[in-house]
């Protein structure tokens with residue numbers, strides 16, 4: 495199988511070497527590919543939360559191939575993202591996704607001082623969203639003052655990193671408080687996690703669960719499950735608290751039960767039977783999280799599950815032709831918002847497919863740590 499993974503990585507590098515040229519010429523941050531063209535994100539311009547995945551992908555391919563084109567393309571988009579610090583008002587807790595994979599990767603892989611400054615800037619913005627009632631505020635609208643979401647478990651990596659780089663424990667300890675609140679409020683009896691919880695912004699007490707990007711209130715949005723799985727694994731690796739490892743194992747156990755025969759992942763594990771709504775991004779994120787979990791827990795069965803997911807994507811949903819600029823098909827941004835993309839190619843699907851293959855080949859630059 496190793497040969498298949500190596501060969502797939504080679505094909506990914508070859509396809510993006512070709513199609514990234516178009517993104518560079520247009521000066522955009524690609525969000526998804528349609529009709530053979532790159533398209534930008536549907537919301538909030540270059541501040542949309544997904545902007546880091548393109549440079550993250552370029553950095554992965556630069557470490558794989560050493561081709562300078564990929565580094566230049568990563569830095570081109572890294573500069574566009576750094577310009578968003580100045581406009582500021584659309585930025586939210588997803589500065590982790592945005593800047594870890596752009597400036598964070600640059601600083602880690604090249605030692606760039608400006609990139610390191612940008613990482614610390616982003617970490618300070620994330621710290622600025624901390625509510626002493628015990629959580630990091632997700633979004634910006636006045637009615638969202640008490641909203642926390644499961645996705646934020648991935649953004650905490652920015653805080654672990656800032657504590658390591660500065661020697662200042664505040665970042666890490668803030669992450670710990672948020673992770674504890676997430677453990678208490680999001681993890682359910684059956685090992686699934688909620689997407690959105692509203693907390694009282696003064697007392698920190700639970701107000702209620704909100705429906706999110708999944709099928710309905712109380713259902714299991716698969717990408718949210720994957721963020722929780724990977725995020726709690728990273729929390730364990732960085733904070734050393736075994737409760738986080740146990741949480742990751744429970745979430746992963748529930749996820750594994752729902753992997754389809756063909757290795758693909760439904761958009762929501764509670765969606766109506768017979769509904770064909772797949773989100774391959776969820777499967778790709780979970781494949782990465784499960785490989786990390788195999789290392790953290792010492793249980794190789796998680797790597798086997800990650801391989802089933804990755805092979806499902808390669809066997810059924812990898813488009814190597816010219817219809818799309820990207821590769822992974824059947825990505826779905828949100829159960830009820832087809833405008834952001836349904837059953838199409840979206841760049842963070844390609845990012846996590848590549849990360850999973852890099853991990854399987856022992857070449858992952860470990861951008862979340």
Ligand code: GLY
Nearest residue numbers: 543645707717827
């Ligand atoms: N809000 C993050 C996601 O769509 O996964």
